[in-house]
Amino acid sequence: MWGVNAVDIEAEIPRLRRYARALTREAVAADDLVQDTLERAWGRLHLWRRGSNLRAWLFTILHNLHANQVRAAKARPELTTLTEWEVSGSRRPEQEDGLKVRGLAQALAVLPEEQRQVVLLGGLEDMTYEQVAEVLGIPIGTVMSRLSRGRERLRRLLAGEEQPVVARGLE
Structure with missing residues (x-):
């Protein structure tokens, strides 16, 4: 229909996850960001220009969603939890x-x-x-x-x- 299909988009998921993980520093938040990105991309696939770079388009969506989340988070206080390893100051041998x-x-x-x-x-x-x-x-x-x-x-x-x-x- 638009020159791109689910397989093309699915092939970019590992890259999107890697970048989202690096941006958010949290696996769950990264997965949520990627899911939001894919949802938005699929819903707006008609806006993708045939012949343009699909990967860049998806990363642009992810980047913009992350920027929006960062702006929204500045208005909310952040709660931090420490793991047992961080509290004890020790590290796992492995x-x-x-x-x-x-x-x-x-x-x-x-x-x-x-x-x-x-x-x-x-x-x-x-x-x-x-x-x-x-x-x-x-x-x-x-x-x-x-x-x-x-x-x-x-x-x-x-x-x-x-x-x-x-x-x-x-x-």
Whole structure:
């Protein structure tokens, strides 16, 4: 009908989940975001332009839904729970290899949202500069500069050359 079918959209779900998980930092919230994205995409499939990049269109929907959720969440207080492992300060022995991944996740969390989005889309999702620019609705030059600054900051954080500083309001 529109040149795209459920199989085409379904093929993008793993990428959407990965990006949503990186944005929300929570599996359940990420799954909800992906479900909302797919629901919106399917309901508005008639707006997708044949011949355009389906993946970029889906990521744009996901990005916009996440931005709306972030804006709405600022009006609500956030409740935080600590796991038994966080309270005791100990770590699970089987997670030795996961410490590097956790360090990267923590370093990504410190990046400004604009840089984090570009690093995740360009690095994690292997999108081109053009695709990232399309998803985020920004010029390619802005993508390039944010990616450069974000990668450099990640390098400094992971090398221990810079101490993570959480932006005000995120503490």
